[in-house]
Amino acid sequence: GIQVEQSPPDLILQEGANSTLRCNFSDSVNNLQWFHQNPWGQLINLFYIPSGTKQNGRLSATTVATERYSLLYISSSQTTDSGVYFCAVERNEYGNKLVFGAGTILRVKS
Amino acid sequence: EPEVTQTPSHQVTQMGQEVILRCVPISNHLYFYWYRQILGQKVEFLVSFYNNEISEKSEIFDDQFSVERPDGSNFTLKIRSTKLEDSAMYFCASCAGGFNQPQHFGDGTRLSIL
Structure with missing residues (x-):
């Protein structure tokens, strides 16, 4: 089946810093x-x-489907951004399952 | 904005008992899913449901599990004779279907087997 890899597995940021999370997929x-x-x-x-690329406030994301990766950008991080970030992908047949990556654990320190 | 709702939010059950987890998908959605997340692990697919039948199931979804859409609005997951390893967060999701449609997730039911 399709493989989804996320990096980094863990990330610690100081409040106000920016970060990029990556998701690679195999198909x-x-x-x-x-x-x-x-x-x-x-x-x-x-x-x-x-x-393509989308933005929502301090968050934005870019997916380059032809190269099989996606990036999530977090700017000016806040303590409320802490948690686990998951990428999930679905194969070409619609109605199919989402396959999740293992996640990135983000801790934002004040 | 329409939401997927799940009840209960937390269920505690003795090992060997049956549990039913309930979900109300978004009303015009056609595809329904159950996922499971064991504590500290990633979210795993259990089963998908379309047109009143299972369309795909994972190897986790054995004879212990069943799904039903009894009344056109609810979507339930039944676990017979629960085991300790069934303790997990269970998420329901729904999708309108067709291309370019995301899956919408409920808040989950935390199932604790004692």
């Missing part, structure tokens, strides 16, 4: 989503981004 996809899992365990959908 062509028609869906890619970034999630933030908060301390209560909820999965918050950040972006639906099978290709």
